[in-house]
Amino acid sequence: MAPYHPVREQMEIETVLAALGNPIRMAIVRALSAGGPDGLACGTIDIGVSKATATHHWRVLREAGVIRQWQVGRAHFVALRREDVEARFPGLLAAALNAGPATVAP
């Protein structure tokens, strides 16, 4: 069975914000954004966590509508749904991706 991917009209702002509101998931989104529109093999994105943890974060991003995951043979791929997120929530992804790090220790 194909994993759940919401269509644009199902995407909810709170769910997308919550999906992005995590350092590991933002690192994934930054890596995918830099990786171009064709997506990346899941295994090529090293986020420094266990496979179970990585699977959790992929799922949160996918179920929010931020990424798309698919399989070709035994290889798993992932891509940022940049156009879908932009169409649904204009400016949001750019604002999140353009944010620089904090410059004063909290």
Next chain:
Amino acid sequence: MAPYHPVREQMEIETVLAALGNPIRMAIVRALSAGGPDGLACGTIDIGVSKATATHHWRVLREAGVIRQWQVGRAHFVALRREDVEARFPGLLAAALNAGPATVAP
């Protein structure tokens, strides 16, 4: 002791996204946005939850840098830190506030 408010440079994108990524907190932010720049008395914002729950959500928003809370005598006030969030993460708050509801049941 005054409650903690991060300065602009301490605000982190993941923390702000996580703070906004909750239906009750987005409802608060929408109410404050509609309320104008001078803020509102905390008691005038009815978010339909217990006082303890409301206090939790105020705190998450305040510690992320999204709202400011202050006291005058025994009255508590709250305001959206619109200029600070905009200066730190341009376009983010507008993108979150402009988002419409989902139009297809999930």
